[in-house]
Amino acid sequence: MKSSKEKEKEKDKYKEKEKENSKLLELRNITKTFPGVKALDNVDFDLFAGECHALVGENGAGKSTLVKIIAGEYKQDTGEIYICGNKVNIQDTHHAQELGVAFVPQEFQLIPYLNGVENIFLGRLLRGRFGNVNWRLLKKKAQELLDSLEWKIDLSVSVKNLSVAEMQIIQIARAISMDARVFIFDEPTAMLGEKEIERLFDLMNLLKEKGIGIIYISHRLAEIFPICERVTILRDGKVIGTSDINKISIDEIIKMMLGRSLEESFPERNPSIGQEVLKVEKLSKRGVFKNISFKLREGEVLGIAGLIGAGKTELVCSIFGKLLYDEGEIFIRGKEVAIKSPDTAISYGIALIPDDRRNEGLIMSETVRENISITILEKLKRLLLIDRKAERKKVVEIVDRLDIRCASIEQKVGYLSGGNQQKVVLGKWLIANSDILIFDEPTKGIDVGAKRQFYQIINELSRSGKAIIVISQELEELIGLTHRILVLAKGKVVAELDTEKTDKNEIMKYAVGSFR
Amino acid sequence: MSTTTIDKPSKNKLEAVRRFLGNNVILLVLIGIVALCAGFIPTFRTLTNAINILRQVSALTIIALGQYFVVLSGGIDLSAGSTVSFVGVLVAGLMYFQGWPLLAALIFGLVMGSLIGLVNGVLIVYGEIQPFITTLATMIAIKGVAFLYSGGKPISGMPGGFEFFGRGHIWGIPFPVVLMVLTALVCYVFSEHSVTGRNIFSVGGNESAARLCGIRTKKVKLLVYVISSFLTTVGAIVIASRIMSGQPTVGDYMLFDILTAVILGGTSLSGGVGRVGGVVIGALILGVVANSMVLLRINPYWQWIIRGIILALAVFIDAKTKRRAV
Numbered sequence: 001m002k003s004s005k006e007k008e009k010e011k012d013k014y015k016e017k018e019k020e021n022s023k024l025l026e027l028r029n030i031t032k033t034f035p036g037v038k039a040l041d042n043v044d045f046d047l048f049a050g051e052c053h054a055l056v057g058e059n060g061a062g063k064s065t066l067v068k069i070i071a072g073e074y075k076q077d078t079g080e081i082y083i084c085g086n087k088v089n090i091q092d093t094h095h096a097q098e099l100g101v102a103f104v105p106q107e108f109q110l111i112p113y114l115n116g117v118e119n120i121f122l123g124r125l126l127r128g129r130f131g132n133v134n135w136r137l138l139k140k141k142a143q144e145l146l147d148s149l150e151w152k153i154d155l156s157v158s159v160k161n162l163s164v165a166e167m168q169i170i171q172i173a174r175a176i177s178m179d180a181r182v183f184i185f186d187e188p189t190a191m192l193g194e195k196e197i198e199r200l201f202d203l204m205n206l207l208k209e210k211g212i213g214i215i216y217i218s219h220r221l222a223e224i225f226p227i228c229e230r231v232t233i234l235r236d237g238k239v240i241g242t243s244d245i246n247k248i249s250i251d252e253i254i255k256m257m258l259g260r261s262l263e264e265s266f267p268e269r270n271p272s273i274g275q276e277v278l279k280v281e282k283l284s285k286r287g288v289f290k291n292i293s294f295k296l297r298e299g300e301v302l303g304i305a306g307l308i309g310a311g312k313t314e315l316v317c318s319i320f321g322k323l324l325y326d327e328g329e330i331f332i333r334g335k336e337v338a339i340k341s342p343d344t345a346i347s348y349g350i351a352l353i354p355d356d357r358r359n360e361g362l363i364m365s366e367t368v369r370e371n372i373s374i375t376i377l378e379k380l381k382r383l384l385l386i387d388r389k390a391e392r393k394k395v396v397e398i399v400d401r402l403d404i405r406c407a408s409i410e411q412k413v414g415y416l417s418g419g420n421q422q423k424v425v426l427g428k429w430l431i432a433n434s435d436i437l438i439f440d441e442p443t444k445g446i447d448v449g450a451k452r453q454f455y456q457i458i459n460e461l462s463r464s465g466k467a468i469i470v471i472s473q474e475l476e477e478l479i480g481l482t483h484r485i486l487v488l489a490k491g492k493v494v495a496e497l498d499t500e501k502t503d504k505n506e507i508m509k510y511a512v513g514s515f516r
Numbered sequence: 517m518s519t520t521t522i523d524k525p526s527k528n529k530l531e532a533v534r535r536f537l538g539n540n541v542i543l544l545v546l547i548g549i550v551a552l553c554a555g556f557i558p559t560f561r562t563l564t565n566a567i568n569i570l571r572q573v574s575a576l577t578i579i580a581l582g583q584y585f586v587v588l589s590g591g592i593d594l595s596a597g598s599t600v601s602f603v604g605v606l607v608a609g610l611m612y613f614q615g616w617p618l619l620a621a622l623i624f625g626l627v628m629g630s631l632i633g634l635v636n637g638v639l640i641v642y643g644e645i646q647p648f649i650t651t652l653a654t655m656i657a658i659k660g661v662a663f664l665y666s667g668g669k670p671i672s673g674m675p676g677g678f679e680f681f682g683r684g685h686i687w688g689i690p691f692p693v694v695l696m697v698l699t700a701l702v703c704y705v706f707s708e709h710s711v712t713g714r715n716i717f718s719v720g721g722n723e724s725a726a727r728l729c730g731i732r733t734k735k736v737k738l739l740v741y742v743i744s745s746f747l748t749t750v751g752a753i754v755i756a757s758r759i760m761s762g763q764p765t766v767g768d769y770m771l772f773d774i775l776t777a778v779i780l781g782g783t784s785l786s787g788g789v790g791r792v793g794g795v796v797i798g799a800l801i802l803g804v805v806a807n808s809m810v811l812l813r814i815n816p817y818w819q820w821i822i823r824g825i826i827l828a829l830a831v832f833i834d835a836k837t838k839r840r841a842v
């Protein structure tokens with residue numbers, strides 16, 4: 001590439017010019033207020049053809065709000081939107097689609113009882129020339145789309161039976177099946193594994209070559225460098241800066257996001273490991289996982305790695321009594337236990353932080369306070385009634401500790417930003433003081449600052465003798481946090497690795513099965 | 517770092533007032549209707565009439581509060597109307613046919629009434645049958661039982677003392693009104709301040725999330741049907757006592773009013789959202805409307821149409837507010 005500098009310069013110039021002509025999207029002075037917060041404050045933003053523009057910022061910075069305005073879900077209070085130089089007044093999501101905007105939202109917007117094909121083409125079924133819907137054709141189209149991405153998903157089951165990663169893939173497929181000029185991805189990779197992410201990036205490169213513009217939101221800052229051309233940093237609803245990606249470093253981005261810099265990300269592991277608290281022996285569930293055995297001791301952090309569909313979530317759900325296992329035994333502090341429902345698991349001191357916050361983690365109709373204190377209501381009982389004062393105190397404590405951004409603890413969780421919702425899910429289990437904590441994708445969607453905070457908390461918990469299991473797609477996280485890592489592939493344990501002596505590559509090799 | 521999490525009401529007073537009004541639309545509607553009626557109907561604005569309305573609405577309120585917990589949990593109890601008829605004829609019949617003493621008849625009535633809820637609950641929770649279907653079935657079956665037991669005819673001629681529950685007074689206040697206020701207070705404290713009450717909200721809001729938090733969702737769901745039929749039974753006794761007879765048809769049209777009161781009171785039909793105060797206000801609105809229609813001598817057929825419109829409006833409001841709440 002670097003044959004001669006002059007050539008490069010000329011190229012740059014040429015690009016500049018072409019860019020001017022190819023501004024797909026421009027936002028000017030966008031302001032949006034919700035009760036109690038100014039989510040966006042005079043935001044300018046633009047997007048060129050063939051460009052991927054990253055949008056980063058803390059949880060609650062206003063990223064989703066901004067893209068939802070482009071996608072027609074919200075209406076800005078003031079400010080203008082131009083698409084290909086024409087001022088537009090986006091009425092609703094349908095209108096945005098007509099204008100060529102395809103949107104993959106942060107939270108699932110799928111219809112749980114419909115299958116993959118139906119969800120992918122939802123709202124666009126009737127556009128055919130004939131009255132009836134040609135399901136065969138649609139199914140074929142959907143299948144081709146997924147095949148081209150090497151994503152294997154059963155399109156004929158209701159999406160409610162899919163895992164969160166699969167749901168995410170359906171959402172992405174839904175967007176790319178649209179004929180759009182602007183694509184918006186709001187944290188598409190939060191639930192995906194390395195392999196799926198690679199495929200997604202291939203796809204994004206393809207889109208860029210076709211002259212399509214992409215707005216890309218992510219909290220995995222490292223991944224924006226290879227895929228994006230520019231980055232815009234938001235803080236408290238304001239644009240802090242926009243830069244070419246190769247003129248900025250990750251540390252600079254973090255500093256602009258948080259207004260401060262971060263030091264070492266992972267605290268030192270807890271050195272003192274105590275007695276065995278949990279032992280799983282030959283646990284099997286037909287068609288899902290088989291013969292799984294492992295031990296977990298006080299103060300230990302055990303990681304579980306594996307590709308999507310390897311059975312990680314199902315395994316921990318079985319330990320927690322959410323799913324029932326077919327065979328095998330579970331021992332807690334040496335005693336065999338029969339866990340048939342979550343409440344028995346909880347009575348044994350186990351907590352599961354689920355990966356699907358919308359369907360299983362939160363009660364959207366309730367407030368931040370109610371969602372967090374739900375696990376400790378019995379403990380808050382004085383005589384017959386709940387001690388409201390103590391409840392508030394505990395909740396405010398955890399809200400401050402996790403830096404949950406909400407207008408007040410009486411705000412409905414449905415109105416919080418995605419990352420802040422995730423922090424509420426963490427909060428309600430951190431408050432419960434369980435002995436065995438199982439985190440299923442705990443940091444998805446939370447910003448770098450909050451991640452560090454969370455790592456700190458995990459560390460403190462393990463130092464205080466809690467036994468912890470962490471499932472994560474982010475291998476750096478597993479390597480930084482855990483003592484041991486269990487690698488699952490196709491429902492079986494393929495390796496048990498000492499974290500100190502392993503690395504990302506080894507884990508991946510086991511996970512994809514190339515060691516066997 | 518965070519200053520946003522301090523839990524203080526908005527400093528801006530105007531904003532606070534706006535929010536209060538926004539949260540209490542239904543109260544404003546009640547005040548508006550009362551003001552309207554008081555302005556245009558001279559016979560409406562007397563103390564006697566006010567007490568009359570309260571007395572008439574008391575049984576409905578008590579029953580609607582029971583239904584409230586079911587709807588809050590995400591279910592529905594269609595058998596409430598039939599239960600009113602059944603308990604009425606049962607209690608009356610036990611005293612008149614079997615010659616049971618008052619107290620025994622009452623206790624037996626309460627137990628039998630609550631048992632209906634237990635049956636509903638077991639079928640729904642363990643039989644995994646839809647609440648709508650289950651309670652539709654029990655509604656029809658109980659109606660049959662009420663007719664069989666009474667022979668299809670009203671039963672009257674109960675011993676003295678029974679009329680107290682519908683017509684008696686405590687400190688000059690009608691007993692049903694006292695009972696209504698007490699029930700509402702207990703329900704309020706139970707739903708807002710007890711663990712079980714809070715769990716009902718959670719189960720209605722998101723059952724699988726509630727289950728993962730260790731809430732025994734099955735128990736909670738069973739309980740709400742028992743609460744519903746128990747309170748329905750209490751209401752039924754008040755009604756039977758007021759009319760001093762057990763009539764197998766008395767509850768026939770009550771279900772409309774019960775559900776209207778619950779929904780009008782802001783309870784979300786999909787569960788998880790509602791307030792006891794709202795239900796009481798919903799019932800009061802129905803009471804005031806019914807009373808003023810009688811005072812204005814509106815044709816009973818028209819009264820039905822108006823009730824229908826109110827129910828439709830209530831459901832409309834339910835749908836509208838749900839869209840707003842994410």
Ligand SMILES: Nc1ncnc2c1ncn2[C@@H]1O[C@H](COP(=O)(O)OP(=O)(O)OP(=O)(O)O)[C@@H](O)[C@H]1O
Pocket residue numbers: 034035037038039057058059060061062063064065066106405406415416417418419420445447
């Ligand atoms: N519908 C809503 N009603 C009220 N407040 C809202 C609503 N949507 C967002 N907010 C608030 O607006 C702010 C910005 O939220 P937004 O979802 O845009 O954040 P974000 O940058 O996407 O964060 P995250 O990284 O956590 O997804 C937050 O303070 C949030 O609480």
Ligand SMILES: [Mg+2]
Pocket residue numbers: 063064065106186417418419
């Ligand atoms: Mg967001």
